[in-house]
Amino acid sequence: MRHLLSISDLTKVQAISILDTATELARVSDGAVKKLPTLRGRTIVNLFAEDSTRTRISFEAAAKRLSADVINFSAKGSSLSKGESLKDTALTLQAMGADAVVIRHSASGAPQRLADSDWMTGSVINAGDGTHEHPSQALLDAFTIRKHCAKGGVDLDGIRVAIVGDILHSRVARSNVLLLNLLGARVTLVAPPTLLPVGVESWPVKISYDLDKVIGNVDVVMMLRVQQERMNDLFFPNTREYSRYFGLNADRLKLMSHDSIVMHPGPMNRGLEITAEVADSARSVIVEQVANGVSVRMAILYVLLAGGPLESGGK
Template identity: 65%
Template sequence: MKHLLSVQELSRAGTLRILDTALELNQVTDGGTKILPTLRGRTVVNLFYEDSTRTRISFERAAKRLSADVVTFSAKGSSVSKGESLKDTALTLNAMGADMIVVRHPSPGAAHRLAHAGWLESSVLNAGDGKHEHPTQALGDAFTLRAHLRPGAKDFAGLTIGIVGDVLHSRVARSNIFLLGILGAKVIVIGPPTLLPVGIENWPCEVSYSLDAYLPELDAIMMLRVQQERMNGTFFPSELEYSRTFGLNRKRARELPEHAIVMHPGPMNRGVEITAEVADSAQSVITEQVVNGLVVRMASMYLLIGGNVSVA
């Protein structure tokens, strides 16, 4: 594996390889707090065309925990704002000798283009491309689900996971739906029809417009952020109505099975898709997801550039 661009390129064995590596890394670094010498002398470039403090910091920390040199390149205030194309930026980074480029871009397919256009020798890791994919977030979520619901298991058979809300604008939802499908979980996507993408009936999931009916059968519920910044039309009448119909509040959380966990990829709109009370409850694993995102990013970096792919 040279690049990590989409979960749809992963097999079940490949997914488990990343999750198992992350599990060991979590163990040897005490949840990512210790520094390992593994990537000493290698350069990881974070190429961020979109603002994302959380993801950028997580990737920076993951690379630094493995002793890589980290260069962060934000589109704002760089040559990109002077009109440099993706290609020229890539050629520049390649000339500087980047071993890995972690790219976040508003256009779907940007990471794929970067990896396969022949501009680079580096590995490319997709850190979110438009509404398309965000594979390390889904891998982190799979790690969290596995730790809580199926420790050490080789698949997620028998698990039912609800993904609720703005699936249309969410690359996290898309990556999660496909990755959970690869692992054999049953996925139920719940949201207003206006926030579900066209063609979702062909995805490995069931679709529902009503949340309440499914609550008792969910082993985990993932609440998605209402992405106001990507909405240039009216998708629902009001925030209040959205949160009444699809928001996770105390009453709904009580309908979940006792073992069920509450997840959110962050950042949260408290009071819209999830109430503060539920977000801070014992069922919530939201801060754990942040730590697990870090260890799967370390695992992905180690597997992509820790060895030498040209020596087979």
């Protein structure tokens, strides 16, 4: 495996192996010395052409804990804001000897373009492209779900997950649907019809427009951010109505089964899709998702970068 562009590139065995590796690497984050020498001398570039807090610092922390050199590169304050093309940026990174590029871009498919081109020889890791995919987020969500709900199982067989909210604009939802399905979980999407993408009927999911009917019968409720910056049209009458029908509040939390968990990929719109009371409740694993993100991203970097160019084995 050289790139991580989409969950659809992964087999079930590969996905589970990344989660297992992350479980072992979580030990490092808990230990006194939070550093391994594994990627010493490798250069990883964080190329963020779109804003991010969690994903960028998470990849940065992951790379640094594996002793790689990290170069951060964001659209603001770089030549990207002067209109430099992706190709010229990639050629620059290649000339600087980047072994991997972690890319976030507002255009769906930008990481694919980078990986398919001969502009650079390093690995490409998709850290979120437009409304397409966000594979590392899906892997850390699966890791968190496995830890809380799988009862020692290696996959997510039979675990019921509701993904609630702005599915239309959500790359997190797309990657999660693919990965959860690959690992055997049963996914229900809950959203107003306006926030479901065209062709959603062909996805391997159930669809509901009524959160109250779904919420009592799932192990995981994953709330999605309402992406107002991508909404150039009216998708619901007003935010108060959206909150009333699709927001997670204390009353709905009471309907959930006692060992279920609440997730959110962040950043949250407190008061819109989730109330502060629920976000800070004991049922919420939102902060833990961030911590798990570092372990999972270490595992991704390890799997893509630690091995040599040849797929040879033997002692």
